Amino acid sequence: MSWFNRFANLFRRENVDAELDEELQFHFHERTRKNINAGMNAEVAQHDAMRRFGNPTLAKERAHEMNIVMSIETIGRDLSYALRSLRNSPGFTTVAILTLALGFAANTAVFTVVNGVLLRPLPFPEPGRLFLISYQSKQRTFENQPGLYDRDYLEYEKHNQAFERIATFNEDSATLTGAGDAAREPTAMVTSSFFSVLQVRSAMGRTFLPEEELKGNNHVAVLSDKIWHDRFGANPNILGKAITLDGMEYSVVGIMPPGFTFPHTPAFWLPLAVGADPGNTYIRPVVGRLRPSVSRQQALAELESFAQHQPPGPGERREDMIAEILPLNDLLVAKVRKSLLIFMGAVAFVLLIACANVANLLLMRGTVRQREIAVRNALGASRGRVIRQLLTESVLLALCGSIAGILLAIFGVRALLALAPAMGVPRLQEVHIDARVLTFAVALGAIMGILFGLVPALQATGNRIRDFLNLSGPTATARRQRLRSALVISEIALALILLSGAGLMLKSFMHMRTVDPGFRTENILTMTVDLPDSTYPTTPAIQAFHSRILEKLSSVPGIIDASAVNWMPLQPALVRGDFHLESGRKLPRGYVVAKPAVSPDYFRVMGIRVLQGRGFAGRDNTTAPSVAIVTQSVAKTLWPGEDPIGKRITLEDNPQAKDWLTIVGVVDDVRQQILTDQPQPAIYQPLQQVTRPFFLSHMSYVVRTAQSPQSVAAALRNVLQGVDPGQPVEIAALTDLVDANISETRFQTRLISTFSILALLLAAIGIYGVLAYAVTERKREIGIRMALGAKKSDVAFMLLKGTLVLVMAGVVLGGCGAVLLTRVLGKFLFEVRPTDPVTFLSVTAVLAVTGIIAGLLPAQRASTVDPVVALRSE
Amino acid sequence: MRSHTNDRLKGTLDLLVLTVLASRGKMHGFAITLQIEEISENVLRLEEGSLYPALHRMTQAGWLKSEWGLSDSNRRARYYAITAAGRKQLAEETQEWSQLTSAVARVLSLA
Numbered sequence: 001m002s003w004f005n006r007f008a009n010l011f012r013r014e015n016v017d018a019e020l021d022e023e024l025q026f027h028f029h030e031r032t033r034k035n036i037n038a039g040m041n042a043e044v045a046q047h048d049a050m051r052r053f054g055n056p057t058l059a060k061e062r063a064h065e066m067n068i069v070m071s072i073e074t075i076g077r078d079l080s081y082a083l084r085s086l087r088n089s090p091g092f093t094t095v096a097i098l099t100l101a102l103g104f105a106a107n108t109a110v111f112t113v114v115n116g117v118l119l120r121p122l123p124f125p126e127p128g129r130l131f132l133i134s135y136q137s138k139q140r141t142f143e144n145q146p147g148l149y150d151r152d153y154l155e156y157e158k159h160n161q162a163f164e165r166i167a168t169f170n171e172d173s174a175t176l177t178g179a180g181d182a183a184r185e186p187t188a189m190v191t192s193s194f195f196s197v198l199q200v201r202s203a204m205g206r207t208f209l210p211e212e213e214l215k216g217n218n219h220v221a222v223l224s225d226k227i228w229h230d231r232f233g234a235n236p237n238i239l240g241k242a243i244t245l246d247g248m249e250y251s252v253v254g255i256m257p258p259g260f261t262f263p264h265t266p267a268f269w270l271p272l273a274v275g276a277d278p279g280n281t282y283i284r285p286v287v288g289r290l291r292p293s294v295s296r297q298q299a300l301a302e303l304e305s306f307a308q309h310q311p312p313g314p315g316e317r318r319e320d321m322i323a324e325i326l327p328l329n330d331l332l333v334a335k336v337r338k339s340l341l342i343f344m345g346a347v348a349f350v351l352l353i354a355c356a357n358v359a360n361l362l363l364m365r366g367t368v369r370q371r372e373i374a375v376r377n378a379l380g381a382s383r384g385r386v387i388r389q390l391l392t393e394s395v396l397l398a399l400c401g402s403i404a405g406i407l408l409a410i411f412g413v414r415a416l417l418a419l420a421p422a423m424g425v426p427r428l429q430e431v432h433i434d435a436r437v438l439t440f441a442v443a444l445g446a447i448m449g450i451l452f453g454l455v456p457a458l459q460a461t462g463n464r465i466r467d468f469l470n471l472s473g474p475t476a477t478a479r480r481q482r483l484r485s486a487l488v489i490s491e492i493a494l495a496l497i498l499l500s501g502a503g504l505m506l507k508s509f510m511h512m513r514t515v516d517p518g519f520r521t522e523n524i525l526t527m528t529v530d531l532p533d534s535t536y537p538t539t540p541a542i543q544a545f546h547s548r549i550l551e552k553l554s555s556v557p558g559i560i561d562a563s564a565v566n567w568m569p570l571q572p573a574l575v576r577g578d579f580h581l582e583s584g585r586k587l588p589r590g591y592v593v594a595k596p597a598v599s600p601d602y603f604r605v606m607g608i609r610v611l612q613g614r615g616f617a618g619r620d621n622t623t624a625p626s627v628a629i630v631t632q633s634v635a636k637t638l639w640p641g642e643d644p645i646g647k648r649i650t651l652e653d654n655p656q657a658k659d660w661l662t663i664v665g666v667v668d669d670v671r672q673q674i675l676t677d678q679p680q681p682a683i684y685q686p687l688q689q690v691t692r693p694f695f696l697s698h699m700s701y702v703v704r705t706a707q708s709p710q711s712v713a714a715a716l717r718n719v720l721q722g723v724d725p726g727q728p729v730e731i732a733a734l735t736d737l738v739d740a741n742i743s744e745t746r747f748q749t750r751l752i753s754t755f756s757i758l759a760l761l762l763a764a765i766g767i768y769g770v771l772a773y774a775v776t777e778r779k780r781e782i783g784i785r786m787a788l789g790a791k792k793s794d795v796a797f798m799l800l801k802g803t804l805v806l807v808m809a810g811v812v813l814g815g816c817g818a819v820l821l822t823r824v825l826g827k828f829l830f831e832v833r834p835t836d837p838v839t840f841l842s843v844t845a846v847l848a849v850t851g852i853i854a855g856l857l858p859a860q861r862a863s864t865v866d867p868v869v870a871l872r873s874e
Numbered sequence: 875m876r877s878h879t880n881d882r883l884k885g886t887l888d889l890l891v892l893t894v895l896a897s898r899g900k901m902h903g904f905a906i907t908l909q910i911e912e913i914s915e916n917v918l919r920l921e922e923g924s925l926y927p928a929l930h931r932m933t934q935a936g937w938l939k940s941e942w943g944l945s946d947s948n949r950r951a952r953y954y955a956i957t958a959a960g961r962k963q964l965a966e967e968t969q970e971w972s973q974l975t976s977a978v979a980r981v982l983s984l985a
Contacts (some may be wrong), residue, residue, distance in 0.1 A: 019942075023903065023952045024926060026945070030904040031922070033947065052922045059923030063930040375935050784981060 020063055028053060061088060078392040085393060092365055093397070096358045099765070100401025100448075101408055102758060103354030106347040108405050108433075108441045109412030114340050115440070116431030117333055123259050123430075125199040126289075130328040131296065133166065133286040135307045137316040145334075146326055147283045150274050152310050156286075159306060162299035163288035167194040168274060170284045171263060174245040175532055175728050179231040182728040184530060187245070188263055189272035197289050198262065205239045205254030212253075213273040220271060221250040225258040227267035245270075246532030247726070261429065263331065281313060285331055300325045332426035339748055342824055346501065346755045349494045351448065353762045356487045356494075358401075359452035360766060362394060363484055364773045366460030373460055387457045394453025395446055402445030406438065419750060421743035459483060481777070484770045485806055488763075492810025492847065493817055495756070495763040499843040500818035502756035504825055504832055505749040507839055511831040512742045517570060518670030518679050520607030524702060524734035525709035526568065527716045529727050531697040542696045546687065548723050550599060553703055556715045560704045563602040564687060567594070568700045569672045570738050575695070576673075579683060581638065582648035582660065593634060594672040594682040595651060597690040603667060605704045613645045613665030620686040628661035629684040631669040637681065649683070661685065675741040676830045702734070709733040748828060760847065764854040771803060771858035775865075783867040792863035799862050803855030810851075811844050887920070887928050889971055892937065892964040895956040900943075902951040903929060929954055937963050 028049050035045035053059070086093040121127040133156065134146030148156065153168050160166070169190040176185045195207040202222060212220050221243060223232070232238050242249040245268065256269070263285070274284075290299055300323065307323045326334075333340075366373075376386055410433065417428060459480060536542045546564055553562035567574050576592045600616040602608075611632055620627050628649060635644040644663050652659040661683075669679035690696055705712050710733065717729050775782070782795055790798075822834045832839070894909045895901060901909065906929075907922050932938045937960030945951040956964070 019952070020926075020930075022950060024923070026902070026949055026951045027904045027907070027922065027926075029949065030945070030947065031907075034908075054921035054923040056923055059926050062924075062927030371931075375931055787982070 020060060024056060024060060028056075078389050079396065081389065082393040082396045086396065089365070092361060096361050096397050097400045097404055099354045099357050099762060100398060100445075101404035102762070103347075103351035104402045104405025104441060104445065105408030105412050106350050106755060106758065107444065108402075108409035108437060109416055110340075110343050110347045111440050112409065112413045112433050112437045113416055113431050114344055115434070115437055117427045118329070118337060118340060119436070120427075120430060120434075122262070122328055124262075127328065129290040129292070130198070131163075131288055131290055131299065132324075132326040132328055132331055133163075133288055133303060134324040134326065135303065135310065135321060136283055137313060137320045138322050145285055145331060146324060147285045149313055150280050150282045150284065151276065151278075152307075153274055153284070153286055154276055155310065156303075156306060160288075160302060162290060162294045162302045164291050165193050165197045166286055166288035167191045167197040168284045168286045169194055169263060169272060170282075171266065172270075173530070174268065174270075175247075175530060175726070176227075176231065176243070176245055176267070177247070177726045178244040182726050184728045184730060185227065185245075185267040186265060187268045187270055188266035190269050191272050191274065194269070194287075197287055199289070200256070200260055202254035203257040204236060205252070207254050208269075208271045212271045215273065218271045218273065219248065219250045220253045221245065222254040222256060222269040223252055224256055224261065224265070224267050224269075226265075228255050246530075247534030248532070264426065265429070283313075287328055287331075296325050336426065338824075339828065342501075342828075343748075343751060343755075345821075345824075346498055346752055349498050350755050350759050350762070351444075353491045353494050353759050353766070355448050355452040356491045357762055357766045357769065358394075358397065359456055360484050360487050360769055362390075362453060362456035363459060363480055363487075364769070366390075366456050367480060367777070370460065377461070383461050386461045387454075390457035390460060391450060391453045394457070395449030398445040398449025398452070399442065402441045402448075405445075406433070406441050409433065409441070416751075419747055421740070421747050455483065481774060484773070488766050488770050488806050489810045489813060491763040491766045492807055492851065493814030495759040496811055496814025496843065496847050497818045497821055498752070498756040498759045499847060500814075500822050500840055501825055502749075502753045503839040503843045504822055504829055504834060504836060505745075505752050507836065508829045508832045509742070509745050509749040512676060512745055515671070515675055517675060517738060518608065518668055519569065520605075520704075521734045521738050523705045523707075523709055524605065525705055525712060525716065526700050526702050526732055526734055526737065527720060528568075528698070528700045528730045528732075529720070531699070531727075533693065533697070535724075535726065536693075536697065539691050539693055539696065542693055543688065545723065546599075546696070546699060549701060549719060552719045552722065553701060553716070556703075556712060556719065558706050558712045558715070560706055561601050561605045562701060562703045563605040564599040564699055564701050565602055566597045566687075566690075566695055566699055568702070568734075568737070569594075569596075569670050570675055570741050573698070574673050576680075577651070579649050579651045580653075580655070582650075585638075588637065591637070591681075593631075594680055595685070595695070596682060597685045597687045597695050599687045602684075602702065605702050606670075608670060609668045611666045611668060612643075613663070615665055615667070616684070616686040621688045624689075626658055626661045626689050627664045627686060629665040629667055630663055631667055631679075631682045631684075633669045633679065634681045634683060635666050651683070651685075675738065709735075745828070745830075760850055763847075764850050767803060767806065767851050767854040768857065770806075771799060771855050772861070774802070775799065775858045775862040778862075779865055782862055782865045786865065786867040795865070796859040796863040799859040800852065800855055803851055803859070807848050807851035811847060814847075815840065815844070886971070887924070888932060889964070889967045891925070891928060891932065892956060892960055892967070895938065895954060896961060896964055900953045900955045902943075902945060902953050904951075906954070932960070936960075 031049035031052060032042075032045045035048050036042060040048065122130065124130060132146045133148060135148055135152055136146075148168070150168075153166075157166055167190065169188055172187045172189055173184050174187045176183055190208070192208040192210045192213055195201070201207070203225065205222075207222055208220065211217050223238070228234055228238065232243075238252050239255070240251060240253075242251050244250075250268075250270070275282075288299075290296070303323045303325060307321065312318045312321050373386055377383070413431065413433065417431060420428065531542055531545060536545060550562055550564060553559055556562075574594055575596075576594050578587055578592055579595075581587070598616065600618055600620070603610060603615045610629075612635075613629070616627070616629065630638075630644060630649075638644070639647060644666060647663045648660045649663065650659045650661060667684070669681065671677060672680040672682060687696075701716070703712065703716070713731050716731055720727055720729055785795060785798075786792075818840065819835055826834050890910050891906060894906055894913070898909060903925055907920055907925060910920060929938065929940075933940050933954070937957055938954045939957055940952050940954045942950055943953045
């Protein structure tokens with residue numbers, strides 16, 4: 001009786017009511033008995049009974065479902081019913097949850113970053129009272145962070161009433177020696193009030209005393225937890241011991257707790273003395289802790305009245321000066337806020353598309369379930385009651401989606417952080433999934449569940465009961481079809497907006513890739529040093545160092561040419577400033593030039609063309625007359641139509657005789673600071689004639705290599721360590737350094753492209769779903785058409801036409817949206833206008849083709865409908 | 875003529891069950907199955923399992939009532955009978971069915 005047992009087991013498998021089991025078993029038993037009476041042997045009889053019965057589990061579950069309808073009364077039952085109902089249609093449930101999971105994962109991942117970077121308060125007590133104080137010119141040439149001139153800081157510290165205390169600081173770097181390999185480490189120079197304004201204490205030891213700002217006492221350092229672990233083995237005995245920074249000894253007075261990394265991620269905090277001398281035009285960020293009773297507006301009013309009495313900076317006009325009180329976080333995030341918010345908007349679109357898809361699925365399911373709903377209505381369930389049940393289901397779906405999304409987002413956040421440019425996004429160490437992120441994801445899930453569940457629920461319950469109990473009424477079908485079309489149109493529109501944004505970013509990125517910086521980047525390796533004053537106190541000592549390095553480099557096999565430049569183009573640091581003409585003529589207002597000092601071979605190594613006169617040569621040394629080379633734009637700006645050769649200029653404000661430089665050549669302009677800016681003017685000086693240590697101690701050696709640049713990296717390291725083992729080794733290929741200029745754009749482009757591809761896919765699934773369903777629903781109509789003589793191709797074309805109408809409507813709507821919305825990308829675009837027609841046309845084409853492909857399959861299936869079968873199916 | 879499979883009977887199953895019960899009185903599921911097969915001369919052959927969800931649904935809707943009794947073979951079986959609401963429903967469905975079939979017939983004769 002094994003067959004029978006197995007069959008009976010199926011009945012017993014779940015906890016369903018025993019009566020149903022008994023009823024079905026009775027049927028099975030009777031059929032078997034009848035078969036035996038008809039002359040079959042027992043086994044054949046059972047087999048036949050089973051075959052006739054069909055799927056017993058299905059019958060049982062369906063029957064059970066019909067019974068359960070009556071008993072739903074509480075939310076708990078709603079839930080278990082929703083679970084059962086979702087489990088009973090695994091295909092629908094899987095597709096819906098996967099779709100939602102993708103949407104939620106993207107949103108959760110981006111929100112996690114937004115939360116860590118923008119929303120999470122800085123990890124200080126009462127961070128809401130910490131503000132940046134700024135008074136400076138709007139017209140400054142450099143894109144500056146908020147801050148005060150040192151002299152204003154000193155005055156404001158004395159006179160302000162709004163803040164309990166204020167502090168100023170700046171970021172710097174120093175070479176750490178005597179603790180493993182020499183390395184360049186980030187430092188922060190801070191006033192002694194810095195830690196008490198932020199209200200952070202050291203984990204061990206102490207922070208700075210006011211007298212430690214003064215010269216003679218200022219060789220003290222506070223360590224970050226990270227450097228303490230990485231370089232000093234987390235040894236507590238380091239307190240009171242000396243460490244060597246830039247060749248000078250600093251006594252360790254304290255170690256900060258692990259989480260403290262302000263302003264960025266300094267390894268050491270060193271005391272800062274703010275000088276009051278009149279020549280000091282330093283601007284530093286200033287942070288203050290507001291008194292509890294004072295509002296930000298009051299503080300601003302006080303700052304503005306204070307500013308009335310302060311003179312503007314050199315060359316600045318009072319009307320250009322602006323006083324600001326800004327949240328402290330602005331110091332770190334002002335630059336990334338806009339791009340993060342744009343990403344947030346982009347992923348919100350992805351989620352909306354995903355939800356539209358699920359709403360469509362629910363609409364279709366509503367059609368399938370109309371009988372079930374009608375039965376419940378007939379049994380007296382109110383419309384509200386049934387809507388509540390359907391909403392329970394959609395919210396449950398959304399929550400499953402958001403939980404799956406959170407799991408996916410864990411990987412998503414890792415991927416985001418791995419892709420993010422190292423210097424581009426601040427506070428990355430604080431980015432992780434926390435309670436706020438979880439709340440966000442779950443709340444978003446619940447809201448979206450109600451949002452995309454409500455319309456289908458209203459739709460499914462809105463018609464008169466009789467419509468459902470009878471054969472499906474054509475009006476209800478048409479209405480549902482319209483609603484589904486509207487959803488698909490919005491999906492297409494949203495996808496088009498995202499695609500347009502991605503297209504613009506992509507085009508902009510391509511433009512950036514092809515920008516000619518004005519110099520050669522291939523086969524060039526660079527090595528950068530920062531010579532500390534303590535080891536190299538005099539100009540001759542520094543010059544000797546550079547000469548030795550250059551001399552040794554030129555004999556390294558594999559190096560074609562070796563040269564040096566103090567500030568390489570397209571690097572974060574660049575020295576720019578004004579200069580004076582011998583004729584006494586004033587420079588155009590705000591005209592500044594880069595002032596690189598270079599060795600004679602620099603132009604040859606970098607492939608910068610000498611257009612007029614000559615390049616530098618070995619003879620341009622300390623004893624020879626001082627010379628300079630200007631770029632073409634300098635020559636054109638200052639001496640239009642004249643020969644610049646032989647003209648004299650000086651970079652000094654109070655020049656001596658030897659400070660007058662004679663122009664001996666003109667070279668091409670190169671992009672000095674920002675790849676996407678115009679080439680900037682520069683005045684080059686020969687390295688050997690430069691005397692100020694400031695212009696000499698930071699130096700990059702630039703060598704042209706015969707083979708790949710990395711092939712000589714080891715040789716460069718050996719040369720440097722042969723001359724001074726105390727120097728940290730910083731070697732990089734020039735291509736990588738220049739590439740870092742576009743890493744942020746690359747990241748943004750990748751991200752927005754990923755989102756838009758996701759959107760495109762979801763929209764394609766949406767189009768497919770709606771058409772496939774329309775084909776099923778219109779089978780009878782299609783059958784009639786074919787019976788009346790329509791050809792297969794006519795039917796396919798009719799359905800494709802439907803797709804085209806949807807796509808066109810979506811494209812028109814999305815096009816309008818894109819024109820309005822891609823404007824926000826303006827700041828991020830390079831040589832592409834936010835309304836670039838080529839981009840719009842291309843993405844429209846991509847979307848249209850995708851739409852048609854998604855529509856082809858259902859259309860093809862429709863054309864295979866057998867009219868006889870279709871007409872008899874209802 | 876080949877036998878029609880169950881899915882083509884979707885929507886008409888209610889009609890068939892109500893008709894059978896209206897003319898024959900109290901019956902259990904298996905008997906209903908046999909009756910439908912017999913009357914239709916085996917043209918309408920049910921996937922037998924699908925009968926039960928329909929019976930339960932119609933019971934919940936109030937068109938049928940059910941009770942347990944003993945079968946001819948002396949086993950416990952659930953018996954179904956049509957209610958007044960069921961008869962009303964039957965009248966409506968019969969009318970709609972004939973409307974539909976005559977409409978389809980007209981279309982077919984035109985095509």
